[in-house]
Amino acid sequence: MVEKVRPGEMGQTSRPPWDPNGHLAGPGGRRRRWWPRRRLAQVAAVIAILAFVVIGGGGLGSWLYVRSLENQVDKLDAFQGLQEEQRPVRAADSALNFLVVGKDRAEPGDIVSRTDTIMLFHVPHSRDRAQLISIPRDTWTTIPQSLPEDGGGPVKAKINAAYAWGGVPLLVRTIEGFTGVRVDHVVVVDFEGFGKVIDGLGGVDVTVDGPFKSDLAPGGVLQPGVHHMNSALALDYARQRKQFADGDYSRMRHQQAIIAAVVQEATSKGVVTNPGQLNDFLRATAGAVQVDQNLSVFDTLWGLRQIRVESIAMLTSPTTGTGMVGDQSVIFPDLAASERLFAAVKDDRMDDWLTQNRSAVNGN
16 A cells, blocks of 8 residues: 655555565556565675775775775765755764665566665764664655656655665655655665675674574574574575564564674684685675765775774664554554654764663664
8 A cells, every 4th residue: 555645644545556466566557576486585784884894904905905996886876866955964973874775686577676674874973883773674654756657746655665666866865754864875785795795704603593494504493592604594594584473673683683793704704814805805795785976985994994893783763563554564663762763863862872772772
C-alpha cells in the first residue's frame, strides 16, 4: 500500500508499489521485478570509511598508496536535484554525517536495484569516535517523491522504496526528511565487492549471538560464540531474518557484528605492515564502493585516522515494533525517541545521549 500524503491530513491510498509476490507494480498493472528469486546475501558496511581507516598507523608509504587508489573509487552524483533551501542545516561544530547504503547488484532483467541496509555514520567534531545508526529498511515513513504513475507526489511507504524509485538522491532526501540530519557524504557498498573484502582477509571471526542455521555452516548450525566465516557464510548470516524471533532487528545486529569483525581482522592481521595483504585489501575495498563526488577518500581517511572499532557505538533507530499496512509487514518508527536521537546527532551531542541511553547500544 502506498499512502498519498497531503499537508495536515492522510490522503487516499493508491495501488501498492509492490505486490505480495515481491514485484514492483508498473503502469497498467504490469509487474516489475523487485526481489530476485534467490535473495542475494547482502550486508552493507562502512568499509569505505572504517576499513580504510585501519591503515592510519601504517606510515607515509601506506597513505601514498591510498592516494594512488583515489581514482579507482567510483563517484556518483548523490545530491542531484536536491534544493539547498529544503535541506537540513549542516551539523554543528563541523561534525560529519555519512549515509551508508548496501545494495544488491541488479540481476539480468531487473529494472530496479534495492537496498537492504541503510546506516547513518556520525562522526563528531573530535574525530576520535563515531556512532553507526542502522535504520530498518522496512521503516514506514514519507517518501518525498513517488513514481510518475502514482502521481509523483509524497507517499507513505517503506523507507527503502526511495532507493528503488529514485536512486541515491531520493534516498538522501528521504533520510534527511526522516531524521532531520543533513547528509554530508554518501557511501554505497555492493554485495559482490564486500565479499571480496572478506575473502581478501582470509575470512573474519564473527561473534554469533544465538543458534544460526545455515547450509553453509559445518553441521548446518552455528551455536553462540565466535566463528571464523568466509564471505559466503558471513553474508548468509547478515542476510537471514526469518529464523530469528525479532527478524530485521537480528539482521541489523548481525550486519553490525560483521562490520566490526572486518575492521578487527584487518587490524589484528597487521594488514598495514604486509605489502601484499595491503594491496589486496585496499584494492578489494576500493572496488566495493561508490562515494559522492565531493568526498575525497584520502582527506576523509586522514581526518578519521584516530577512530578504532572499539570507539564506534552501534545503534538502531528507535521503533515501536512491526505491524501491517495493507498486505505489507512494516516497522513503525518511535517518532518521539527518534526525534531525540537524531536531534543529538544533528547538534553533535551524542556523548550526552549515549550517557542517558546506554542500553540502546547494540551488544550491551
